[in-house]
Amino acid sequence: MPELPEVETVAKSIEKHLIAKSFKSIHVNWIKTLDNFSLSDFKHKVKGLSVARVYRRAKYIIIDFNEVLLAVHLRMTGKLYVVNSIKPDQKHISLFLKFDNKYLIFEDTRKFGRFYLFDNLDYLNNKLGIEPLSNNFSKEWILENIKSKNRQIKSLLLDQSFICGIGNIYADESLWFAKIHPLSISSAIPNNKLIKLQTSIVKVLSESIKRGGTTIRDYTYDFSYVGNYALNLKVFNRSGKKCLRCKSIILKIKVAQRGTHYCPNCQTNK
Numbered sequence: 001m002p003e004l005p006e007v008e009t010v011a012k013s014i015e016k017h018l019i020a021k022s023f024k025s026i027h028v029n030w031i032k033t034l035d036n037f038s039l040s041d042f043k044h045k046v047k048g049l050s051v052a053r054v055y056r057r058a059k060y061i062i063i064d065f066n067e068v069l070l071a072v073h074l075r076m077t078g079k080l081y082v083v084n085s086i087k088p089d090q091k092h093i094s095l096f097l098k099f100d101n102k103y104l105i106f107e108d109t110r111k112f113g114r115f116y117l118f119d120n121l122d123y124l125n126n127k128l129g130i131e132p133l134s135n136n137f138s139k140e141w142i143l144e145n146i147k148s149k150n151r152q153i154k155s156l157l158l159d160q161s162f163i164c165g166i167g168n169i170y171a172d173e174s175l176w177f178a179k180i181h182p183l184s185i186s187s188a189i190p191n192n193k194l195i196k197l198q199t200s201i202v203k204v205l206s207e208s209i210k211r212g213g214t215t216i217r218d219y220t221y222d223f224s225y226v227g228n229y230a231l232n233l234k235v236f237n238r239s240g241k242k243c244l245r246c247k248s249i250i251l252k253i254k255v256a257q258r259g260t261h262y263c264p265n266c267q268t269n270k
């Protein structure tokens, strides 16, 4: 499942091709991809409009037509990319949009990816938590908001209505840097570790964006480009290997139904 850095990478990679291009047509092979709108809705609302901006909000890619927003959630296997021509026999294409001389392709082998049409960001803003790369995500914010909850820290970090964009990989990485055990109860974590957690989240996400995200499965973000943050992972997917800080063996447990990797020696509850 792509997380914040991967979604940011996709948004940036398609933006340069789509800015100021005008919408011409849409072709849908898998109708369930359209979540909260119909094909005729889309044609009616987007007809004649041009792309003003493309950006990320949480794990959504937002194609902003000024009057209306198209939000794309890639889910497990969705790939969104721009090409100059389309091969009609290409497998797994759920839908494509034509913009002047470009095609925006949505390819999705498992078909969980969804497109939403919104008039503005209100709906997403109401259900999504703080953006971890915004200025509001400060040390003060983390001390106040994590301390006031009695939740397992790993599940709290995965809760998109609390902080958005962090998934399994970056939650494990950030907790390793902050030396926090993934099962720690949020209210009991010492302040110095929470402050370290805030800087770790920002560092891990920003560094991954710089490297084009992590590719663990077959997820590629652009034709030729594969993110290489995987080379930088300190704890995720390293169970049975030595901790890079203390040489203890990294363990893997289940937290919130997700495989969770941690060092039993240097990540503690205290």
Ligand SMILES: [Zn+2]
Pocket (backbone or CB within 6 Å): 243, 244, 245, 246, 247, 248, 263, 264, 265, 266, 267
């Ligand atoms: Zn360790």
